[in-house]
Amino acid sequence: MPTWKEKLAGKMDSQLEEEIDVFETQIALRRSGKLDEKIFAETRLRRGVYGQRYDNGHRHDGIRTQELQYLSEMTKGPDTLWDAPGMQRIKIPFGGLTPDQMDALAELAEEYSDGVLHVTTRQDFQLHYVHIDDTPTLMRRLAAVGITTREACGNSIRNVTACPLAGVCRDEVFDVTPYAKASSKFLLGHPDAQGFGRKFKIAFSGCRERACGLVNMHDMGCIAVKRVENGEEKRGFELYVGGGLGAVPHQAKLFDSFLPEEELLPISQAIARVFARLGEKKNRAAARIKFLVTKLGIDEFRRIVLEERKTMPVDPRWTGYLAAVEKYKEKPSREASPLNGRQRPEGFDEWYRTNVYCQRQAGYAVAAITLPLGDLSAWQTRGLADVARRFSGDNVRTTVEQNIVLRWVSEADLPDLYRELKRIGLGDAGAGTIVDVTACPGTDTCKLGIASSRGLAAEIRTRLAGKFFNLDEAVKNLHIKISGCFNSCGQHHVADLGFYGTSRTIGNRKVPHFQIVLGGKWQDNAGAYGLAMGTVPSKRIPEVVERITDRFVRERQGTETFQEFVKRIGKQELTTILTPLMQGPAYEQDPSFYSDWGDPREFSIGDLGVGECAGEVVSVAQFDLAAAERMVFEGQLRLDEGDYAQADALAYRAMLQAAISLVKTQFQDVTDAPDTVVNEFRTRFYDTQLLGDRYAGSRFAQYLFKRHLSPPHEHTRDQAHRTVEEAQLFIESAYACYDLLTERGGMAAPLRPPVHTEKAAGIR
Ligand code: HEM
Ligand code: SF4
Structure with missing residues (x-):
């Protein structure tokens, strides 16, 4: 029977196909110990392959931590076992899907995960309980229907989101869909967006007032605006930067009140370059662009970005897509017809x-x-x-x-x-209302989850759904959002009633709690963040919802919004409503408080693992060097198969790739034309003796020069073998040079696969 790889060969975008083949090789390299686990971890994260709770092989059973028996000790990242189930995030730019893609997703959920597709708070899908060995096939099957998982996680540009009503909304200025699509395509895998210290999220919104794209909480947000210039109406964007949630939420700052449409992509690229260059790399808690914008101030940040913009080589893709924007149109499957007079089923x-x-x-x-x-x-x-x-x-x-x-x-x-x-069980009412509770994965599958966000969400939903139609109108439209910890993946800061998981000790036992965050604003593109009010045991949160909403209904003045109400009555008064609920009972009085929602085990925080929210900070040079190694590894495979021409070509490409990795540390925009690479490498690293004698570097540099100037006349085993060996030595010297430069300062910390440390020692 043909494999999926054989079956789908040529049936997907060729770039995606190649990338997936590369990832499969990276898996093989990691399996054979030739790729460092930290680099591999960030590599897989950039393919959306995430860790999952218990993947360190430990699970607390409520009394003590039990070892989970996985087949091997091999790791896919620090403290992450190879055979432990993982999560696969699947990018859905602006949330756009077709029925054929849904069929493919259904098949994958059934064949490789637990049969459940999970929609995330950034319009993505996630599959859980996936084995890493299945991920290349899963990616191929997605690519065959035009979906990528590339840069769904890791320190990269994540899914570009947009209002789900874009194009059909009654209030929008114009349809942002084609712009979101173009940004997503242009920035995917863009070389200038590979050296970040942290993730970067972009959102589009068709208007200012509604929640739409939640622009204010994004690293970069674009709101559609128009203006008249010389009698002609022009499209552009109100551009915001430096927003973000997490433990320290920031509202985005206005970068430009009118960024013309033709500047959208170049300015995004310039922002990416500045973030890659100046963003924090060592302390990842301060590495999001929001910290850089705050540190520099928005005016200085803007000045640097605009300077950067002037230095960038022109890219035809910046405006290439604009001609098609005007014509962008969606095709309905049926003629429009009014509802009038149709018979309405019950409900x-x-x-x-x-x-x-x-x-x-x-x-x-x-x-x-x-x-x-x-x-x-x-x-x-x-x-x-x-x-x-x-x-x-x-x-x-x-x-x-x-x-x-x-x-x-x-x-x-x-x-x-x-x-x-x-x-098909999908006819529930209440979309976008108080019963439609949002929750992050929490303790179900997230390694960082403290309390069960999903368990609590399910409980609140069940309780409210029963009385939904009797709820006061003012309460019906409130938003509840829950995160399992302070990282705020459930977006609790922008909910009317937000909660995030935490733990408290009562007696000598741990009790799941939630911090209450009130009065965040969903409207106005996530216009304001809520106020923290105090922590309450998890089992009392449904009562908190009831008391606060009752009080709102009783004391609401006129058409006062919930945010206005929270502001008017003040934190102190709200705390008095909550104080009686803050203390949990002793264990002997009510042991149910000592387990979490939907989890019969006694509560513990012993299952917490190491988060993979950002992965390790791996520099662009380190990735490039790892890519060079992968090429030489593939060259070795071709050699073994007797394909000497390919083996030689791959070894040569590997040397060029290693040279580029060094050149780029000084000259970001170097092209990959072989003559340019070799010349730049020669003047910057060979003539200057940066690739120094200490590592026999200059001798190894000759391997590159020789192969570049005199390609082989005929391909023999001996010749190909020699080139592969020489490429390996050249890559060693490039690694050594990179490490030396890093020690001299100014670059990210060295991270070399142990196997090379030994080899490099041999070279010395
Ligand atoms: C320190 C680690 C982490 C931080 C600081 C963090 C922070 C955030 C923030 C602020 C958001 C949402 C708000 C936004 O749209 O920007 C988010 C989204 C999300 N996070 Fe996390 N997160 C972390 C780790 C994790 C982990 C380990 C998981 C579970 C596997 C997870 C799952 C999610 C999900 C499902 C989303 C929606 C994202 C999407 O589809 O792109 N997060 N994260
Ligand atoms: S908020 Fe915390 S528990 Fe929830 S997904 Fe994010 S990191 Fe995990």
Whole structure:
């Protein structure tokens, strides 16, 4: 039977295909101990392959920590066992999906994970319980339907998000979809975006007022604006930088009130270059761009970026996509028709009130699918793909509220659509309301989770759903968001009622608690962050929700919003509501407080692992050197197979790659034309003796020069063998040179695979 690799060869974007082959080789290199675990960890993170709770081989059973028996001791990152299940994040730029992609996702969930697809708070999908050995195949099958996992995690540009209503919204200035798409494509794998000390998140919004893209909490956010210039209407963006959540949330700062559309990509690139160059690399708690913007001040930051912009070589892709923007159009699967007079099934009206949005285009609507906890099964995903094919076409999107929307549904079809959704268990009302609680993965699968965010979300949802239709209108539209720890992946800072997990000791036992954060603002693109009020035992949080919302309903003045109410009555008064709930009972009185929601074990924080939120900071040079090694490894394989021409070519490419890695430390924009690389390398590293005698470096440099000037006339085993050997030695000397430069300061800390340390010692 053909493998998936053979079956799908040539059936995907060739660049994606090559990248996945490369990743497969990196897995093989790690397996054979030839790739350092820290570099491998960041490499896999940049492919979306994440660690998962218990992957260090330990699990606390409530009494003591038990060892999990995995097959081998091999690691895929520091303290992360090879065979332990992991998480695969799948990037969905601006949340855009087609039914065929949904079918593929359903198959993968079934075959490689636990059969559940999870929608994240940044419009991505996640699969859990995936074995690392399955990831290249999984990636190929995704690539065959146009999906990549590249840079879904790690210190890279993450999924570019956008409002799920973009293009159909009644309030938007213009459709940001083609811009989000172009940014995502342009920045994916961009060489200037590889040297970050931390992740970088971009969001697009069609207007200022609604939540849409949540621009204010992003590293870079773009709000659509228009202005008239010389009698002509021009499109542009209000550009924000330096926002972010996490333990220290920052509101983004205005970088430009009107960035013309043609400057969007070059300025994004300039910002990436400045962040890569000046951003913090050692202390990752201060490495997001928000800290750089705060340190420099927005004016100085802007000045540096604009200076950078002037130095950048012109790239035709900056504006190449603009001609197609005007023509960008989505195709509905059915004619528009009004709802009037259609027979409405039971439950339809309630669902319609909360889950249907009438589009700017008359006769069409957006239908939201409420996904409790952001989860849907493989079976439901397949069912939903069929429903989408029939009613919506290729116009499906995921949302940051962990839901899915079907756009371009003819209004007349809504009753039939509702019936079909009910049939597959996806007809719940309440999208975007208080019952639609957002939660990060928390202690279910996240290594950093302290308390069960999903357990609590499920409990609150169940309690509120039962009385939803009787809730006061003012309460119905509040947002609840829950994170399992202070890292705020559940976006609790921008919820009306936000919670994040923490732990407290009562007697000599640990008790799961949540910190309460009130009054964050979802509207105005996440316009304000909430106030921390104090911690309450996890089991009392549903009561907190009840007391606070009751008080709001009782004391609300006129059309006062929840944020205004929180501000008016003040922290002190709110704390008095909470104080009676803050103390937990003694264990003997009520042991249930000592376990978390949905988890019968006695609570402990013994399962906490080392986070992989950023991976290790691996410099661009280190990645480039690792790539050179991979090429020479592939050259060795071709040699063994008797393909001498390929072996020689790969060894030569490996030497060029190693030379580029050094040159780039001084000259970022060096092209990869072999003559340029060799010349730059010669003047910068050979003539200057930076690739010094101490490591017999200058001799090894000759290997590159020789192979560059005199390619072999015929390919024999001996010749190819020699070139592969020489390439290996050249890469060694490049590593040694890099380490030396690092010791002299100014570059990231050295991280060399142990195998090379030994070899390098031999060279000396
Ligand atoms: C120190 C480590 C971490 C920090 C500081 C961190 C921080 C954040 C923040 C601030 C967000 C969301 C807000 C935004 O949209 O910007 C986020 C998103 C997210 N985080 Fe984390 N996180 C960390 C580790 C993790 C881990 C270990 C997991 C679990 C595997 C995780 C899962 C998620 C998920 C599922 C999202 C939605 C992201 C997406 O689809 O791109 N995070 N993280
Ligand atoms: S908020 Fe904490 S528990 Fe939740 S996913 Fe992020 S790191 Fe994990």
